[in-house]
Amino acid sequence: MKTQKTIRAALLGCGTVGGGVYKLLDRRKEELADKAGASLEISAVLVHNVNKKREGVDPSLLTDDFERIANDPSIDIVIEVMGGIEPARTMILRSLRAGKNVVTANKDLIAVHGSELLSAARENKVDLLFEAAVAGGIPIIRPLKQCLAGNELSDVVGIVNGTTNYILTKMFEENMDFDAALEKAKELGYAEADPTADIEGLDAGRKVAILASTAFHSPVVFDDVYTEGITKISSSDIKYAKEFDCVIKLLGIARERQEQIEAYVCPMLLPADHPLATVRGSFNAVFVHGDAVDDVMFYGRGAGEFPTASAVVGDVIDVMRNMEYGCTGRIGCGCYRSVPVKQFRDVKNKFFIRMQVINRPGVLAAIAGELGRHKVSISKVVQKVITKGSAELVIVTEDVKEYHMSEALEDLKELEPVQEISSVIRSY
Ligand code: NAP
Ligand code: HSE
Numbered sequence: 554m555k556t557q558k559t560i561r562a563a564l565l566g567c568g569t570v571g572g573g574v575y576k577l578l579d580r581r582k583e584e585l586a587d588k589a590g591a592s593l594e595i596s597a598v599l600v601h602n603v604n605k606k607r608e609g610v611d612p613s614l615l616t617d618d619f620e621r622i623a624n625d626p627s628i629d630i631v632i633e634v635m636g637g638i639e640p641a642r643t644m645i646l647r648s649l650r651a652g653k654n655v656v657t658a659n660k661d662l663i664a665v666h667g668s669e670l671l672s673a674a675r676e677n678k679v680d681l682l683f684e685a686a687v688a689g690g691i692p693i694i695r696p697l698k699q700c701l702a703g704n705e706l707s708d709v710v711g712i713v714n715g716t717t718n719y720i721l722t723k724m725f726e727e728n729m730d731f732d733a734a735l736e737k738a739k740e741l742g743y744a745e746a747d748p749t750a751d752i753e754g755l756d757a758g759r760k761v762a763i764l765a766s767t768a769f770h771s772p773v774v775f776d777d778v779y780t781e782g783i784t785k786i787s788s789s790d791i792k793y794a795k796e797f798d799c800v801i802k803l804l805g806i807a808r809e810r811q812e813q814i815e816a817y818v819c820p821m822l823l824p825a826d827h828p829l830a831t832v833r834g835s836f837n838a839v840f841v842h843g844d845a846v847d848d849v850m851f852y853g854r855g856a857g858e859f860p861t862a863s864a865v866v867g868d869v870i871d872v873m874r875n876m877e878y879g880c881t882g883r884i885g886c887g888c889y890r891s892v893p894v895k896q897f898r899d900v901k902n903k904f905f906i907r908m909q910v911i912n913r914p915g916v917l918a919a920i921a922g923e924l925g926r927h928k929v930s931i932s933k934v935v936q937k938v939i940t941k942g943s944a945e946l947v948i949v950t951e952d953v954k955e956y957h958m959s960e961a962l963e964d965l966k967e968l969e970p971v972q973e974i975s976s977v978i979r980s981y
Contacts, residue, residue: 558591560873563622565599565644566635567607567615570658570685573862574632574869575610581866589873597622599635623647630872632865633657642666649673649681654881656868658685658861664759664775667766671886678882680875682868687760688713688837690860691853692867697767697841698884704843706768709807713760715835715855716744716751717783717803721820722833725791725800731784743835743856753782754818757805764839765807765816771892773807779817779897786820789907790976793935793947794822800830804981813895822905822980898956903932903980905949906962911970912944920946923968927961929953943972949980 564571578585578593586592595614599622600607603615619640622628631648633641633655641662645655650673657663663670663686674681684694688711697706712718716738723734735752738744750756758780765773783803794801799822808815823830828850832838837855842848854860875881910916921931933949950958958977965971 562630563597571634573858577862590877654680660686664762675885685864689855708842711839714757719835754780757818761805771890777894781819901952907976909972916970
């Protein structure tokens, strides 16, 4: 049943995501009263440049003055889609303290200041929702907080960066080299002009911090997450991955083991029969294990104008429903535990090591001996003769602590028959 009630909202930012949110809210205009019990009016759009033409956006709404929004008591929802830490943090805090609900897509901010912002939301009994901050259009925050709340979750493993998944897919399926694949990702608008945060794993690291805090009810911030990117992956590594019936994916890993949280991002060899191995191109997916649900995987578009707007608008509709029933602030910060984050040096993984060695009797025994001395157990060895005198040796290890592996690698480099350690990649 339609009502005459109107809820007023302000958009902070009108770029890729903000533009998408504006257009999608317009597309859903007629249904909102039925879906959310009220209609929604965007009454201000904060931007840097008010003179820039923005397709489909009413220019009279544009402002570069946040005070106009902060001091307008008729605005009940602030939708922050401008990005960055400041001034977004201050604007969100001011909005929450003024009793306004906030929806944000800002992973950089939530991964660092999530606890502070969620506490402010709780104190003011308003919503702070951020579904779009992890994996764009894929519903994952709400499933972790609500649908899977009956579980004790142990594993959240994701392909949460579209740019790197696109690059690795092109390298794997079309033998493209890294630079060519990155250029193509830029052309298609997946990678930023400065793609550092994507290819060095920082963007994924922020999402892992948010996923880990949400899944394990314990604060994890971006600084707690070890990050490693994909820039060192070569076509030779891809060739061996295929030979071992694996793919290489940039995985974001959040795990709880023995009352400790492991949180890291790195490229990994992943068996081809793992559900995440089938996630190709710019798609994202998050694989979750819970004690009751078993395995569950969420798949879809992790970025882009409308996929991200889909998550933001879903949050806005949730806020409107909560307003209708007078229950905003219903689901706030879920961090009721303080589980320590394990130092990365103590995390255990299997390793794939590719090295160039002198080809003569006793070399393999010397290398195996050095690894053994550092508690590294070998599960597989492949040797290919490259020239008469030298060979390429690939060793896959059993699970080993990071610090044992790095000490072993330091000593291996000094071993006389080892000419070069060409790659070290973890294996899932
Ligand atoms: P964007 O295209 O660069 O747009 C940013 C918008 O914010 C622009 O309209 C800009 O104004 C405005 N803005 C930035 N700083 C401002 C300031 N200090 N005062 C006023 N206006 C300001 O960014 P985006 O790609 O839409 O991303 C927005 C947020 O969504 C980020 O937090 C991002 O991490 C997140 N996100 C993005 C995606 C995606 O696919 N793009 C996916 C998931 C999450 P002007 O237009 O005047 O420059
Ligand atoms: N740059 C990100 C990606 C999208 O490539 O997945 C925004 O989170």
